[in-house]
Amino acid sequence: MILVLLGTQTHSFTRLLEYVEALNTQEEVIIQKGHTPYEGKYKNFDFSNDLESYLEKADILITHGGVGSILLGLEHNCRVIAVPRLLKHQEHVDDHQIEICENLVKKNNILMANKFEELDEQIETIKKHKFSPYKSNNKEFNQQLDLIVNDLLKG
Numbered sequence: 001m002i003l004v005l006l007g008t009q010t011h012s013f014t015r016l017l018e019y020v021e022a023l024n025t026q027e028e029v030i031i032q033k034g035h036t037p038y039e040g041k042y043k044n045f046d047f048s049n050d051l052e053s054y055l056e057k058a059d060i061l062i063t064h065g066g067v068g069s070i071l072l073g074l075e076h077n078c079r080v081i082a083v084p085r086l087l088k089h090q091e092h093v094d095d096h097q098i099e100i101c102e103n104l105v106k107k108n109n110i111l112m113a114n115k116f117e118e119l120d121e122q123i124e125t126i127k128k129h130k131f132s133p134y135k136s137n138n139k140e141f142n143q144q145l146d147l148i149v150n151d152l153l154k155g
Contacts, residue, residue: 001057009091031044058073
């Protein structure tokens with residue numbers, strides 16, 4: 001199954017949905033459209049309290065370049081293709097999603113696409129691509145933060 005996540009961003013992301021609609025795939029596609037209007041051929045929903053079950057079933061996650069959505073996919077062992085939201089299309093307030101995606105591509109954790117042709121190619125590539133394991137640093141970060149806060153409270 002291919003799961004498409006647009007996240008909770010209030011800016012519309014019709015460009016990604018147009019790319020997905022144009023794909024020539026036999027796989028089941030389910031779209032979390034968020035705030036983006038969508039009346040297409042695939043099963044879709046705005047938001048779900050059961051997003052975890054969709055992520056567990058997904059083979060491929062196509063998502064916007066939001067760090068939360070990407071990390072959700074990686075934590076559920078999904079193969080992730082991110083399409084960053086772009087300022088020039090009024091999909092976000094700036095282009096920070098490009099930086100997020102490029103960083104994770106350099107670490108070999110995800111693939112990225114900016115155009116339909118790239119997305120179509122990446123879906124074929126991802127089936128045989130060997131990713132580097134994603135390692136979260138949340139535990140270490142939280143431990144360091146606890147130390148700092150405790151020092152400040154003592155001090």
